[in-house]
Amino acid sequence: MDISSAAASPAASRGRTVTPGMVITALLVPVVAVLGVLSSLHVEDIDMAWVHRQQAACRHMPFPKVEYVFAWAGPVLGLSAMVVCLLLARWIRRRCGVRIWDTWPGILAFVVALLNVVAILLELFMLWTTNTPDGSGPILGDCG
Numbered sequence: 001m002d003i004s005s006a007a008a009s010p011a012a013s014r015g016r017t018v019t020p021g022m023v024i025t026a027l028l029v030p031v032v033a034v035l036g037v038l039s040s041l042h043v044e045d046i047d048m049a050w051v052h053r054q055q056a057a058c059r060h061m062p063f064p065k066v067e068y069v070f071a072w073a074g075p076v077l078g079l080s081a082m083v084v085c086l087l088l089a090r091w092i093r094r095r096c097g098v099r100i101w102d103t104w105p106g107i108l109a110f111v112v113a114l115l116n117v118v119a120i121l122l123e124l125f126m127l128w129t130t131n132t133p134d135g136s137g138p139i140l141g142d143c144g
Contacts, residue, residue: 022103026109036073072127
């Protein structure tokens, strides 16, 4: 009995392992992960602009609500990238019968998801710093 590799693999019998939808989904993982990191880094820019506006006006100003939006968007986008990678892995397994690292879009999504673990920690830290009150308060400087 001769069992060739084409007969053993259900993905090989279909002819195409990588589909355009798989590539788009795999490219969505790094895009969403990078947007999460950029969102969390933008929190620092918003905070610094708020501090500089207070110092220029020589008075305390209300905390910008948009900072909360960007602080929450970071972890949400980071975790969304992980969910998309998980769904891609299930899709590849179900449709093609291979594991996620057996296709190049799967490898791309898997590597980005592994690196995204560190990014999620950064995003959670930025969320924590946004929701933690500043003990010293803003220093307005010499408003003489």
